Amino acid sequence: xxxxxxxxxxxxxxxxxxxxxxxxxxxxxxxxxxxxxxxxxxxxxxxxxxxxxxxxxxxxxxxxxx
Numbered sequence: 001x002x003x004x005x006x007x008x009x010x011x012x013x014x015x016x017x018x019x020x021x022x023x024x025x026x027x028x029x030x031x032x033x034x035x036x037x038x039x040x041x042x043x044x045x046x047x048x049x050x051x052x053x054x055x056x057x058x059x060x061x062x063x064x065x066x
Contacts, residue, residue, distance in 0.1 A: 025050070 027035070039049045 035046055035049070039046050042049070044052075
């Protein structure tokens with residue numbers, strides 16, 4: 001009998017489903033590769049970059065709304 005540890009795919013997926021919302025992003029052909037290349041050079045993940053861009057834009061919008 002195999003014993004499945006806490007890091008099994010099922011456990012990870014269950015946690016991710018509870019902890020995160022998912023957004024499907026569609027970009028023009030070629031932009032995904034460009035984004036991956038850029039973020040790799042910056043030492044950042046695509047997901048991290050997108051989240052940072054969202055946070056920065058919200059922060060900037062809130063500053064101009066005051």
